[in-house]
């Protein structure tokens with residue numbers, strides 16, 4: 565199954581996105597939460613969780629920097645927000661042992677801050693359910709994210725892993741489609757990416773041309789529904 569998630573903590577964006585688009589989850593990180601200003605973080609995350617319901621996943625990132633603190637913080641997040649939360653943990657020297665320990669406890673983990681194939685391999689071996697790869701940040705560092713995605717994907721397939729590559733950190737539509745083409749099973753994007761995808765001028769130009777052609781048949785403002793309920797002309 566392929567997935568599209570929203571990378572935001574903004575309630576209006578989440579409401580709009582969940583109502584309108586095929587979204588299977590919401591991802592956050594401390595920088596995304598910071599953009600929301602002076603909020604009560606747990607209250608906001610609880611509100612997002614409520615909007616997601618049982619059918620969509622919510623991914624919440626730890627901020628601790630030692631292994632034991634990351635594990636304790638993960639437990640706190642699960643106590644506060646529910647045991648079905650995906651705890652996002654950076655694949656760092658302190659984070660990887662925490663991922664391993666939490667996965668062994670049965671916690672759902674999204675491994676994050678991934679810039680290299682080796683980080684993805686380590687996250688896969690540790691049993692993270694999602695492996696979040698930072699596409700745009702990699703390109704900013706002259707790393708080809710699509711090579712890394714395909715290498716990690718080959719590794720995961722080779723070990724029959726259930727870990728899924730969740731591509732993240734996007735600035736444009738092309739990065740998203742290339743991530744899927746390279747083997748990502750999911751992408752988490754800002755609403756700007758989806759709006760840009762749907763806002764392409766050619767799409768509207770086509771829709772307007774079809775409307776004009778229908779107008780030419782039946783007069784302005786008509787639709788198949790309106791015509792269907794109108795009396796058939798003699």
Ligand code: E4P
Pocket residue numbers: 571591592593595676696698700701732733734752
């Ligand atoms: C999501 O999991 C990541 O934290 C996020 O996409 C990073 O995006 P950025 O590079 O735009 O901060």
